Amino acid sequence: MPKPYVIRVSSEKGGVGKTTVSVNVACALRSLKYKVLLVDTDIATPSVGEHLGIRDIEKGYKEILKGEAKIEDILFAYEPLDLKIVLGSSSQTPFNPSAEQITKFYEQITKLDYDFIVIDSPPGFFIEGPARFYDEVAIITTPDTTSCVSSARLARICDKYRIKHRLVVNRSGYNSKFEMSTEDIEKMYGDVIYGMIPEDKIISESLVRHQPAYILNKSSPFSLAIEEICKGYALRIGDPRPEPPPGRRGFFGALAGVFGIK
Ligand SMILES: Nc1ncnc2c1ncn2[C@@H]1O[C@H](COP(=O)(O)OP(=O)(O)O)[C@@H](O)[C@H]1O
Ligand SMILES: [Mg+2]
Secondary structure, rough: OOOOOEEEOOOOOOOOOOOHHHHHHHHHHHHOOOOOOEEEOOOOOOHHHHHOOOOOOOOOOOHHHHHOOOOHHHHHEOOOEEEEEEEEOOOOOOOOOOOHHHHHHHHOOOOOOOOOEEOOOOOOOOHHHHHOOEEEEEEOOOOHHHHHHHHHHHHHHHHOOOOOOEEEEEOOOOOOOOOOHHHHHHHHHHOOEEEEEOOOHHHHHHHHHHHHHHOOOOOOOHHHHHHHHHHHHHHHOOOOOOOOOOOOOOHHHHHHHHHOOO
16 A cells, blocks of 8 residues: 655645645545645644534544544544544644654654545644655745745754655735736745635635635636646646546647647
8 A cells, every 4th residue: 555645735824825725726636536645733723624614523633643533533534525534623722832842743644544644734834843744845836025035944943854845835816916927936935836816706605605715616717726726636646537627738738739739
C-alpha cells in the first residue's frame, strides 16, 4: 500500500482562504476518485464542519491528540462524496499539543489507506516535529503585500526544513486596482505561482448553503481553478487519471490546442 501524499494547507496570516481551499481541494480530489482524508487541525477555531453544515462535534482532532478518542471512532464520512474527515471538536477548552502528540497522530494517519491527506491548519508556523510527514505545503496567500510578505517568510521556513512548498494565490481580482502583480508576487516568493484562484461569489453562496463550492457548481471559476490545482497534485503521485473533460481542458490544454496537440 503506497503512503498517502500529505498536503498541508498553510499560511502565516489568517483569513486568506486556507479552510475554503482545503475543503474544496479535498472534494475535488475525491470527485476524481482518489481516497481522501481531510483533517481540521485548527484547534482554536475549527471551521471545516461549518463549511459542510456539521456542528457540535463532541470529539475530534484535539481529543485524538489527548488520547481521549481513536481515529476510527470519530472519522466522519461526508455523505455526498464519501469523503473522510477528522473534524475539530466544539469544546472550548484551550489545548496546546506537544510535538510528540502531533507526531504520534501523523504516524497513525500516514499508515491509513488514502491517496491524499489534506491538512487544514491554523495560521502561523508549524512546529518542527511533524515536518517530515508533509510531502508538500500549499502556501495560501491573497494578492496583497501583507499576506505576500508573510507567505515569503513561511516559504523560507519550509526551505529551512527542506519541505517542498508551492504558492497558491487566492481571491485574485478581489481588489484588482490595488493588488500586487504576478511578477511582484513571484519575485517576493522566489518562485513561480502554482495556482491562481479567483475571487468568486460562489463562496458566499456555499457558506450560506453549507455546501462546498466545488459541489455546488463544478463549472464556477473557483471550482475550475481548484480542479486545475488538483490535477497537479495527481501528477505528484504519478497518476495521470484526471483527464480533463472535452471542452474544459484548462490553460495547458488550450496551449496544446494552439500547437495542434490533442
Ligand atoms: N476565492 C474566494 N472568493 C471569495 N471569497 C473567498 C474566497 N476564498 C475565501 N473567501 C472568503 O474569505 C474568508 C476567509 O476564508 P477562510 O477559508 O475561512 O480563511 P482561513 O482558513 O485562511 O482563515 C471567508 O469569508 C471566505 O468565504
Ligand atoms: Mg481556517
